[in-house]
Amino acid sequence: MVDDKTASGTSIDDPRNSPANSPTISPTISPIDFTPVGGAKKSRRPQLRLVPTLITALLCIAAGLLWFLLTARSVELKPSPPTATINVSGGISFHIGGRYLMRPGAFQLQLSAPGYFDLEQELLVSEDAQQSYPLALDKMPGHLTINAHPETVQISLQNATQESRQGETPTTLQDIPPGSYTLQAQAERYFAQSLDIDVEGMDITQQLAIDLQPAWGQVQINSEPAGAQVLVNSSVQGITPLQVDILQSGEPVSLKLPGYKEWQQTLSVPAGEQREWPLIELQAADGILLFSSQPSGAGITLNGNYLGTSPLKIELPPGKPQQLQLYLDGYYPATHSLNIASGEQRELKITLKAKLGKLKISAQPADARLYIDGIAKGKANQSLKLLARPHRIEIRKKGYTSHFATLTPQPGVERTLRVKLKTEAQTRSASIPATITAPSGQKLKLFRPNTTFTLGASRREQGRRANEILRKVKLQRPFYLSITEVTNQQFHQFQRQHTSNHASGNTLNQLNQPVVSVTWNDAARFCNWLSKQQGLAPFYLEENGKISGYATAATGFRLPTEAEWAWAARWHKGKMAKFLWGDALLPSIRSSNVADRSAAKILPRVLRGYNDGFAVSAPVASLLANNNGLYDMGGNVAEWVNDYYSIAASASGGVESDPLGPTKGQFKIVRGASWRHSGMTELRLSYRDYSESARDDLGFRIARYAE
Template sequence: MTAKEAVPVRDSEPASEDASVIQPIGFTPAPVATGGRKLLLTPKAIVVASCLLLGALMLAYLLVARSLIFETQPADADVSVSGLALPLGDGHLVLPGHYNYTISATGYLPRTGEVEVSSDSNSRHAVKLERLPGHLQVVTDPPVPVRVLVNGAEVSSTEGLASSIPAGRKRITILTERYLPFSKEVEIEGLDNTQTLTATLRPAWANVYITSNPAGATVSVEGRVLGTTPLTAELVQGDRLVDISLPDHKTAQIQVPVTAGVDQTLATVDLNAADGTLRVVTNPPGASITVNGEYRGQAPIDLALASNSRHELRFFLDGYSTVERTVDVRAGDLRDMNVELTAVFGKVSITSNPADAQVFIDGKLAGVAGQTFTLPTRSHNITVRKPGYEDYSTTIVPSSKLKQSVRAVLLTGEQARWSGIPAEITHGAGGKMLLMRPNAQFTMGSSRREQGRRANEVMRKIALTRPFYIGATEVTNREYRRFQRMHNSSHANGVSLDNDNLPVVNISWNDAALFCNWLSARDGLKEVYRSERGRVVGFDASANGYRMPTEAEWAWAARFERGAMRKFPWGNALPVGKNSGNYADSSAGQIVPAVLRTYNDRYPATAPVGSFTPNHTGLFDMGGNVSEWIHDLYTIGTGLSLKREENPVGPQEGDYHVVRGSSWKHAGLTELRLSYRDYGAEARNDIGFRVARWVN
């Protein structure tokens, strides 16, 4: 048995003295040296390692860094760069990136900015600093207060010192009272330096010798008193206004041109005696006054009159007698004059139609018409008034030598309205138009029993009440060519249809409508015809512009006379009346197949408008010369309707338009009648037109 296999000793059994006992051995730790843990590297090794690391970092910096160089003016300027920037020679060594810089130098404005340094190349920049402003001390001979101008603009200066002048070449001008301007080119150094400019000033005045008669007068220039005459005055060059004044005398003003350094002696100034003052009052006030024939104003007034002489005064006032006075005043005197005016009257007789109207004179009720009124001989406003009528007003100046009369014709409201509408006007193309005021009921068309009647002349009951203007003649070539400059009406077998005073022909209905629209626009009126791309597609019956006559208007103007309808332009029976119009007469035998053998109007084709006698309404060529385009679209009724048509204008849609009236080509009974109707749309050499428009 080994020692490790010893049997444990039981407590209950006493050990034998001979038995061997194993005793535990106490543990004692090994001793540890004091002073902390032992370092792995010595201090010397750490220093070496740090130097190697720093050298590696510097080598890496040198490999990555780029040079940043500023070329400055001035060259000795200080350059400061933000961040890690190592000064190196004329520049700095920096890593790629953005840097702020400041460049400054004594006498210059500092400059700051930002640059970017790339990793590809070094960075070089040229920077020029701006010089600080300079100062200029102006010294004058003689020493006087001055104003300083730099390049023509005045700058602030104190005792001749002008501060903060930008550097560079400047034109310096020195201004001062009583001396000529001094000017010189100066190079301003800047750099906050003060330079001195010496200016020798030349006098800007001349000596002027002034005398007056009488002497002792006060001399002043521009409100500054210089002394009393006789006087030698120093006047600054230029045109000077010299005042010479003396009590009880008129002040004399003399314009003196002064040149610097050129002395002069003025002619002796004679001072006249001062005016006297006449204070004039009239009863009643407001009288006009003339002095020695010269108008001087209205009373009350203070009149300045030359002293020691006589003056002729006249006083005028409407309704009063003229008064004449003679007066003289002494120098400096103030006199009063009161003038009593005498009223003058005249007689005015006022009558009216209708009688018994009230008479108002100058706005006040004076009586009734049929009386004679005594009125002052001045302008009066006369108004004659009666219920149901428009006022009649006029102005009259009664005369003391002649009795005057006023006859007032009073108009109803309707009459007054029409009195303001002209009976004749001229449209923009130069044609004359007449006012028509129809108030008629008539039957348009013709009876089936009428000889020569055509089937389209259906009878229609018409009420025409709307007033209108209508062309006194057909539109001429001259008038139409103001719209279409190149229009040519051509000729008929060699006979010209194109002369200026002949009616325009060879135009379509659409051409005539567009002429009307052009004329409306020219005269500032609303166009009647609606058009699209040069084609008329409808009309506006409420428009006030120019148009062609409606068929009802044409029929009324051509036929209606004293309640009846004419059959022919010259009357109601054949043969054709002498000089009654331009038809296919004997002179047209070479142009048209059928002619009136016993009639000669002297024109084989168209005739100048207005060549024949007008009809009963004052219109020319309502029969003959050319047929006329009508506003209405062409329709044919079925018979005489019981319904009366009021101011008809025709339908809005259709293919053809009505043609009315005979032409130079017509000689047959059918065409010569005023009820003859034709139709068409295209141009013909015997169809023209006349214009019309409603009166609103």
């Protein structure tokens, strides 16, 4: 069956397919490929130009060599040893006639030689045209085999850089660094030898033979009688007659024979020589006396020659009478005669007779204890017999200071020892010095009032002021008080620029005049300064230059308390004085510097009937001291004391003990009259003034507690 469409998909009946509508088709002739029989078409290859290429390569190589030759450097490598093998790596190099051509840069060298340690080293070739480098290889250690005569010798090999090598022959010392050494060789009874040797190293074993020379000679020893045992250095050698070796340096030789004394002597014989010692005649042996005494420790003399103390082993010559004497403190001497045979050993004991004396002890307190020569003997109050020799006596009781004494009792005589122990406080108090000197030069005197007295004055006393209230005070604590007032010279050590000025044209600035124009604070700070100079704890508490309180337990320097000042100024024979000079208003002698005729030109009121010779303040201690040895307590200048001012009586109404005054206030108390005072009120020692400012008639003196 035929499809209605052609193979191209167009219908046969389609008018487009009719001949009328089809173009004319011309036949086309295409060429046909043709390959001849017998082979394909051959292509033409280009021919290589071998000769020009080879020439070019050779030229490049030549250029490279020329470049190397122009840029390389001549390097000489000088190995030690010269036979060392050298291997160069790390770059191009040529070895030509003992030198190397090498370009600048780093190379690695490896050197080796028999007997040497290999060397690896970096070589830096520089830009220099000619270069030379030494290359040294280190030698390997060597070995040393040592033999000696005698066979056993102690050796020591050493030099300045190596540790000492020790050994004993025969031996081989291994791995010795090459160099020069000193070998010390020694053996008992031979002369030591010292050798200088050179160790070659390079793993070579060297041989060394040492021949030590004998250090002894020989001596022939004979004795009478013969047969004595001969010992050299305590070593038995044989019996006499005998030839023995003796060192040239000498050796102790002894001969022993029963019944005879031991013979001893140090002999020496030149090395290599033979000698004969003179005949040794042995002496008969001494007798032996084993001597003791009761008690022991007695001194012993033999025929008047001191031997020692008992017990004692004594060698006595035989067949001769001997006399022994014994001496011991506290015992009667004893004498004993004896004769002893050769070789005899005898024991002898002698009892000494005691030499006694009597001692009676009377001690307080009654329950004190007694110690004699450190041995407790019970209660101290007793009578006892003691050996007539020195004894250390001690009497003690807890809380008291022990009493020591050394006594020697005498036979037939009774001695009595009376002792009153002091308490520790009494002993401590007794040890306090009576006077001391402050760092600035003031002398201070010790006072121990320990008594009750009355401050102030009776209302009936003429001139009394209302603030002089009577009150009971007891001073228990010992204290020091300066004998004089502080002077300008002494105060200048603390404040160099201070001036006391003048009064009505009269100077107050002489070095030995009392310092004035000082405040209470200045005076207290001066006291603290003294304490620091002497290493004492300051009494006054100080903050920013101001006194803020007291350290009452401190023993540093301070101002006297009002109670201390009043007692020191007034106390005499159990009562308080009215004036410094007595009870009358006018002084009968020049005892106080007050306002008198000498000050009439500068003061409106003066004592016309008295003249002390000073218009203003006098040099300290110019007039008489008071009954307590203190100067100017009632004149010259008034004085600051420690206390704040108050007129109130004691709060308790009882006895005040070591009062320091109120703890605060505005004013400080001033005690004592001055060169400005002439009235009865001011001249009385009970006069109490106060101030908060400095004055030209107001100074101070210093004090401190003794303990």
